[in-house]
Amino acid sequence: MDSTAEVIIVGAGMAGLALAMQLGRQGRPVLILEKAAAPRDKVCGEGLMPLGVAALARVGLEPGELPGQDFLGLLYRSGRQETLLNFGAAAQGRGIRRTVLLEALQTAALGYSTVRLLQDEAIAPLREGGTIRGVRGRGGEYRGQVVVAADGVQSRFAHAAGLPMRPYGYRMGLRRHYRVPGGGTWDRVRIGLFAPHDVYLTPVGEDTVLATTMTTHAGYDAVKENYGDFLRASPFGGIFRGAEPVSEQMGWHHPLYAHRGHQGQGMLLVGDAGGSLDPCLGMGISLALLTAQYAHEAVTAMLERPEERAQALNKYEAACQQLYRHYRIFDYIFRFMVLSKARGELLMWGMRHWPETADAILGAVAECNPWRGIPWRSLLFPGRRDMVGKG
Numbered sequence: 001m002d003s004t005a006e007v008i009i010v011g012a013g014m015a016g017l018a019l020a021m022q023l024g025r026q027g028r029p030v031l032i033l034e035k036a037a038a039p040r041d042k043v044c045g046e047g048l049m050p051l052g053v054a055a056l057a058r059v060g061l062e063p064g065e066l067p068g069q070d071f072l073g074l075l076y077r078s079g080r081q082e083t084l085l086n087f088g089a090a091a092q093g094r095g096i097r098r099t100v101l102l103e104a105l106q107t108a109a110l111g112y113s114t115v116r117l118l119q120d121e122a123i124a125p126l127r128e129g130g131t132i133r134g135v136r137g138r139g140g141e142y143r144g145q146v147v148v149a150a151d152g153v154q155s156r157f158a159h160a161a162g163l164p165m166r167p168y169g170y171r172m173g174l175r176r177h178y179r180v181p182g183g184g185t186w187d188r189v190r191i192g193l194f195a196p197h198d199v200y201l202t203p204v205g206e207d208t209v210l211a212t213t214m215t216t217h218a219g220y221d222a223v224k225e226n227y228g229d230f231l232r233a234s235p236f237g238g239i240f241r242g243a244e245p246v247s248e249q250m251g252w253h254h255p256l257y258a259h260r261g262h263q264g265q266g267m268l269l270v271g272d273a274g275g276s277l278d279p280c281l282g283m284g285i286s287l288a289l290l291t292a293q294y295a296h297e298a299v300t301a302m303l304e305r306p307e308e309r310a311q312a313l314n315k316y317e318a319a320c321q322q323l324y325r326h327y328r329i330f331d332y333i334f335r336f337m338v339l340s341k342a343r344g345e346l347l348m349w350g351m352r353h354w355p356e357t358a359d360a361i362l363g364a365v366a367e368c369n370p371w372r373g374i375p376w377r378s379l380l381f382p383g384r385r386d387m388v389g390k391g
């Protein structure tokens, strides 16, 4: 097999495939290296926020044509309270099974004759001068003009290249799909703040709901052998009485890393490889798709105008920094609030009494709306939202 291409992408996840698809559309030779059998399933909440729905359409896949379920906002539940949050009028998210989305991206990318996918694990970068121009894999060496790391949250490849990583915590995750009569058509993702567990129920169509739980090591050990019993005993218990599991239970240790840069030594870091957020924001896939779009612009500029390579990399860095800066504060605040029962109740109380502000904050997260749109003045006039919708 030819081991050269214009662009070598490490990782056939959301970011790597979305980038390959855009480059393939331009007829560019791309080689994707994936260590696992693709598409690789893993623990995820499978909820694509409105920002990601729009990004997916721009990348070239129509979200509504993929099996799944649209949702219009979130329904929060704690031990004592329940409230709804709404996306903006024109915005909606979509629950799509991870394997369905990956398969669609992979089929679209490999539909271009210049895109190839090879099962191999990338181990180390190959340099020319100070620039990374290739990859050493377990099965051979691969060379290209641009190398992209899209190998997920730990980015061992970026680590092997000596790029700095700043760990700032971890989350343990558990997930299983259940057949819940009517559940697949809910118009909300349900979120349970049951510290030390936060539970996410995402409708993914066909009467199927994904139940994902994030927690601490101790919380994980307490429920991993009896996940169904844990869900039935939770305030969401009624949903799971009579529900049937329809997928394997999976567990996951999810480290949280903030990279100091989204590029280095001539290589781009895309998706989680460039920095991750706490999964409780539900923004990982959206940011993977969006950074793949930014990377597409950068790679195109680097190939068409090699003399402007440094400028293209700097522009990519600046765009990613701005994006992640927007999220960093939400990341800290939400994680801080969901990790304690008392703070979870306080968050719920605030959302119930200032629903307009809470919706606007949701818009700043799920749609990446600017902060200046948040009506802080309405904090002077607390209200109350009645529960509506199908839940």
Ligand SMILES: Cc1cc2nc3c(=O)[nH]c(=O)nc-3n(C[C@H](O)[C@H](O)[C@H](O)COP(=O)(O)OP(=O)(O)OC[C@H]3O[C@@H](n4cnc5c(N)ncnc54)[C@H](O)[C@@H]3O)c2cc1C
Pocket: 010, 011, 012, 013, 014, 015, 016, 033, 034, 035, 036, 040, 043, 044, 045, 046, 047, 048, 049, 052, 120, 121, 122, 123, 150, 151, 152, 153, 156, 157, 172, 173, 174, 212, 213, 214, 252, 254, 270, 271, 272, 273, 279, 282, 283, 284, 285, 286, 288
């Ligand atoms: C519990 C949990 C819940 C979540 N819920 C949501 C949610 O509801 N909504 C949302 O948008 N996001 C959610 N996320 C985040 C989301 O899953 C990720 O942000 C997203 O998958 C990142 O995409 P990626 O392409 O960057 O990385 P990944 O999807 O992780 O893909 C990386 C790929 O690289 C491959 N790879 C790794 N190393 C190598 C190597 N050395 N050589 C070759 N291949 C390699 C891997 O096998 C993998 O296929 C959740 C995450 C967790 C843990």
